[in-house]
Amino acid sequence: MAGTSEVVQRSLNINTKLVPRLEAAAKQNAILRIGWTNAGDPVPKNGELGLCPGLPEGARIRALGVLGSWTAAFGKGGTFTIQGDSGGFLGAGNDGTSIRCEQLSGDFTGFAMHSGDITVLEGAGNDAGAMMTGGRLVVRGPCGARVGGGMSDGLIVVHGDVGPDPGAGMTGGCIVVNGRCPTPPPGVVLRPLETKELNAINKELADESLHVPSDAVCLSAHENSLTVEGLGDMVSSSDLSSVGLTPSGQPRLPPYATVDTIALIGVTEEVNPLALPIPMMPHLPADMDLSGESASEATQAVLNQHPSLVHNQPRSMDVYIVDGDRLTDVVNAVPMAGGFAVDLDRLPSMNAEQLDGLLVALRSIARENAPSMLIQAVGRVEALHRSAVHHDVHVAMARIEDGSGLSEAAALPIIGRSNKEHLTDSSTQSAVLLGFAATGHDVAVLLAAGVHIVASEVPVADLDDMALWLMGTQDDLAHELRRVGVTSVDMLQRQHLRALDTETASVSGLRLAGYGRPLPHWFAR
Numbered sequence: 001m002a003g004t005s006e007v008v009q010r011s012l013n014i015n016t017k018l019v020p021r022l023e024a025a026a027k028q029n030a031i032l033r034i035g036w037t038n039a040g041d042p043v044p045k046n047g048e049l050g051l052c053p054g055l056p057e058g059a060r061i062r063a064l065g066v067l068g069s070w071t072a073a074f075g076k077g078g079t080f081t082i083q084g085d086s087g088g089f090l091g092a093g094n095d096g097t098s099i100r101c102e103q104l105s106g107d108f109t110g111f112a113m114h115s116g117d118i119t120v121l122e123g124a125g126n127d128a129g130a131m132m133t134g135g136r137l138v139v140r141g142p143c144g145a146r147v148g149g150g151m152s153d154g155l156i157v158v159h160g161d162v163g164p165d166p167g168a169g170m171t172g173g174c175i176v177v178n179g180r181c182p183t184p185p186p187g188v189v190l191r192p193l194e195t196k197e198l199n200a201i202n203k204e205l206a207d208e209s210l211h212v213p214s215d216a217v218c219l220s221a222h223e224n225s226l227t228v229e230g231l232g233d234m235v236s237s238s239d240l241s242s243v244g245l246t247p248s249g250q251p252r253l254p255p256y257a258t259v260d261t262i263a264l265i266g267v268t269e270e271v272n273p274l275a276l277p278i279p280m281m282p283h284l285p286a287d288m289d290l291s292g293e294s295a296s297e298a299t300q301a302v303l304n305q306h307p308s309l310v311h312n313q314p315r316s317m318d319v320y321i322v323d324g325d326r327l328t329d330v331v332n333a334v335p336m337a338g339g340f341a342v343d344l345d346r347l348p349s350m351n352a353e354q355l356d357g358l359l360v361a362l363r364s365i366a367r368e369n370a371p372s373m374l375i376q377a378v379g380r381v382e383a384l385h386r387s388a389v390h391h392d393v394h395v396a397m398a399r400i401e402d403g404s405g406l407s408e409a410a411a412l413p414i415i416g417r418s419n420k421e422h423l424t425d426s427s428t429q430s431a432v433l434l435g436f437a438a439t440g441h442d443v444a445v446l447l448a449a450g451v452h453i454v455a456s457e458v459p460v461a462d463l464d465d466m467a468l469w470l471m472g473t474q475d476d477l478a479h480e481l482r483r484v485g486v487t488s489v490d491m492l493q494r495q496h497l498r499a500l501d502t503e504t505a506s507v508s509g510l511r512l513a514g515y516g517r518p519l520p521h522w523f524a525r
Contacts, residue, residue, distance in 0.1 A: 015364035026058030035064030050360025054331030069357030074331040093327025110137040129156040148175040167219040175219035242504040250485025259481040260488035266371035286311040295463040302467035341373035377402030385422035401435030410507040440476025448492040
């Protein structure tokens with residue numbers, strides 16, 4: 001089998017050729033074929049992934065062979081038929097497409113589906129129908145563990161045995177099992193189907209060979225189960241106020257001196273970079289919109305200079321976050337954004353092939369040469385950096401608030417060591433996602449520690465106040481540069497950093513102010 005890079009390029013080429021033909025084929029009611037020559041001779045595909053994302057209404061596609069992960073994801077209509085097997089995440093984020101796989105499908109079939117239908121004829125892997133919010137998934141053959149896990153609505157029908165923990169965490173919807181079903185986990189009820197339910201389901205299933213017999217069982221959420229609110233994750237134990245910036249011999253610049261605070265997201269010739277006035281991106285909450293209809297002209301002028309990390313309604317300069325909560329929005333949002341960021345902490349764990357499939361699907365619908373990011377917890381920063389380099393992702397962003405309570409100061413050496421080991425000879429930029437609103441000082445400290453881009457929570461929900469915060473942060477950063485005596489953010493180095501107390505020096509490895517060097521235990525082997 002061809003190497004990963006060749007498979008990825010082959011898959012991107014198929015999508016590039018296919019997309020312009022979809023609209024014309026839909027108007028002609030024609031079927032587009034993948035896996036056959038123009039003369040009709042079969043040439044089965046072998047591992048191509050991320051094919052045909054965001055299928056529109058009226059599209060009709062038939063594929064032959066063994067397809068990889070994230071096939072026919074984010075669909076909005078039309079039909080997709082696979083004469084063969086499919087990898088994981090078949091039809092993920094489906095919102096209207098009718099998908100049929102004539103053999104096996106992998107893990108997470110129909111993940112986060114909202115509408116449409118998926119039929120698999122020879123069995124599915126683990127987590128089939130996980131996080132469904134609607135639609136219909138029918139599997140003939142065995143299913144793996146956790147079928148319907150976390151689903152809130154929709155219908156799953158399995159003509160075969162299911163693995164352990166069926167319906168784990170489900171809050172709604174129905175899972176029908178015509179086969180052996182283990183004892184469900186707490187909060188899930190196993191019961192016989194009522195006659196009315198059975199008739200309604202069989203009426204919905206047009207194919208009589210997939211009709212449900214009267215002795216099938218149904219899994220549903222327990223209606224009277226108690227809901228317990230957890231304590232949530234631990235938050236970071238401190239910020240960066242205990243780390244100082246020292247001149248290290250450079251003279252202070254005059255207050256009117258011009259300093260360069262501009263940074264780029266994407267530093268290779270193959271990418272269309274996004275320019276940042278300062279190396280910081282506001283991370284907007286999901287309910288915040290920068291469309292600016294209520295903002296003043298002056299506010300809008302400031303906001304239009306600063307690309308942001310957003311969960312909805314991206315502008316052409318913003319980076320859109322792709323996570324498991326909004327997969328059905330991807331096909332509309334990603335083409336509008338300046339770039340995209342895959343939040344690995346908010347999606348199921350993926351192996352290299354599955355992540356390649358998702359990236360192919362996203363790159364196929366994104367703007368040409370748009371920058372890409374991966375976001376993951378700082379505790380997994382080495383895996384994050386390795387993965388970003390392997391998959392040719394432009395920015396690897398470590399989330400500081402990973403639930404461990406790790407302080408920002410303690411995260412600095414963790415990120416720094418991984419930067420040195422994995423990113424030194426690559427074009428992938430190192431970034432961090434803070435769980436608090438950054439100041440100019442915080443940004444300067446992180447840049448000196450080897451980070452290229454900082455993403456920060458927004459301290460306010462008002463657009464005018466947000467503009468003032470951005471302007472103040474830029475002024476603060478410029479002030480720090482002048483005070484330290486450097487003319488550009490690129491000139492900040494680790495030698496400028498000092499720990500202001502022994503605790504910070506102990507966890508960060510920075511030189512202790514006054515002591516002039518790291519604490520002795522950092523030299524121990």
